[in-house]
Amino acid sequence: MKRDKSLTWTPPATIDFNGKKIAIVGGTGGIGRAFAHEFAARGAQVIVVGRKFRDEGTTGIRALLADLSKMKEAERVGQMLPTEELDILIFTVGIFADHARQETSEGLEQDVTIGYLSRLVILRNMASRLNQSRPDGSRPRVFVMGYPGTEQQAAINDLNSEKSYARWKAHSNSVAGNEALVYDASKRYLNLDVFGLNPGFVQTDIRDEIFKRGGLLNRLGFWITSFVTSTPEDYAHRVLPLFIAPELTGQSGKHFDKNGKAILPSGWVNDANCKEVIRASEKLLSRVGVTV
Numbered sequence: 001m002k003r004d005k006s007l008t009w010t011p012p013a014t015i016d017f018n019g020k021k022i023a024i025v026g027g028t029g030g031i032g033r034a035f036a037h038e039f040a041a042r043g044a045q046v047i048v049v050g051r052k053f054r055d056e057g058t059t060g061i062r063a064l065l066a067d068l069s070k071m072k073e074a075e076r077v078g079q080m081l082p083t084e085e086l087d088i089l090i091f092t093v094g095i096f097a098d099h100a101r102q103e104t105s106e107g108l109e110q111d112v113t114i115g116y117l118s119r120l121v122i123l124r125n126m127a128s129r130l131n132q133s134r135p136d137g138s139r140p141r142v143f144v145m146g147y148p149g150t151e152q153q154a155a156i157n158d159l160n161s162e163k164s165y166a167r168w169k170a171h172s173n174s175v176a177g178n179e180a181l182v183y184d185a186s187k188r189y190l191n192l193d194v195f196g197l198n199p200g201f202v203q204t205d206i207r208d209e210i211f212k213r214g215g216l217l218n219r220l221g222f223w224i225t226s227f228v229t230s231t232p233e234d235y236a237h238r239v240l241p242l243f244i245a246p247e248l249t250g251q252s253g254k255h256f257d258k259n260g261k262a263i264l265p266s267g268w269v270n271d272a273n274c275k276e277v278i279r280a281s282e283k284l285l286s287r288v289g290v291t292v
């Protein structure tokens with residue numbers, strides 16, 4: 001990953017989320033859940049989306065339950081979230097591809113569907129309606145978590161991993177899809193600021209899924225990365241100021257690393273390549289009757 005020296009920012013003196021309305025798609029577990037706790041503890045009203053609500057009774061956090069392996073459900077979430085009121089929309093929903101190709105009930109490869117296509121569908125349903133009238137004049141912010149800046153590319157002609165399957169290839173489709181989503185949305189929606197987040201290694205179920213199962217190499221990877229792994233709470237706490245830093249206004253399309261420092265996107269990210277990724281995604285979605 002390369003540092004983006006064109007953007008530096010200073011944490012605001014007070015990190016106050018009082019009155020902020022925030023939706024976290026994937027906020028029922030892992031990193032999204034740690035974000036939800038940080039925001040709610042600082043006065044925000046947070047709505048989390050996922051399959052299982054684990055924070056019943058926590059002040060400031062409520063849930064919209066959905067199985068985002070189904071694209072019709074993603075459409076429903078995009079329509080049900082209180083879009084017009086939101087200040088911040090965050091996508092952390094995702095899985096890590098299995099050793100063998102797993103299909104959703106709609107016949108789509110699971111990783112790319114849950115970790116990327118669901119986000120594309122939800123954002124397309126919400127973007128033009130996101131809250132435009134915040135008192136401080138700032139624009140709504142959208143944060144897309146993935147692994148930007150790591151040069152992972154999408155198999156444009158096989159986004160659904162039907163011609164060949166490998167778990168890292170399937171996951172790269174999600175990673176690259178999310179980078180393309182940030183680029184595309186930053187050009188498409190001039191009413192928003194859209195950013196990418198690369199959390200580095202964070203100790204969650206997804207990381208266990210990547211490394212713990214499988215052979216010796218995987219377990220070695222788990223051990224090596226444990227030296228650079230954060231807890232979700234530490235990561236969330238570290239990057240919290242980013243969500244309200246004034247310097248980010250008008251900086252749509254930027255990405256941030258595990259410490260919240262600006263990083264450059266992958267080298268392949270440009271207008272033509274991102275359009276191809278988005279076009280392939282739209283085509284795949286049209287197969288399951290979803291138009292975005």
Ligand SMILES: NC(=O)c1ccc[n+]([C@@H]2O[C@H](COP(=O)([O-])OP(=O)(O)OC[C@H]3O[C@@H](n4cnc5c(N)ncnc54)[C@H](OP(=O)(O)O)[C@@H]3O)[C@@H](O)[C@H]2O)c1
Nearest residue numbers: 026028029030031050051052067068093094201202204206
């Ligand atoms: N952890 C890392 O080291 C790491 C590194 C780089 C990038 N990332 C990215 O960061 C994001 C968050 O990862 P994480 O580590 O927080 O993962 P996680 O702990 O596994 O959490 C994933 C979230 O996605 C939700 N989810 C999964 N399948 C779903 C489905 N079918 N329908 C609805 N919700 C679903 C889970 O909710 P329920 O359990 O309630 O369904 C949970 O809220 C992912 O995009 C991941 O690729 C993580």
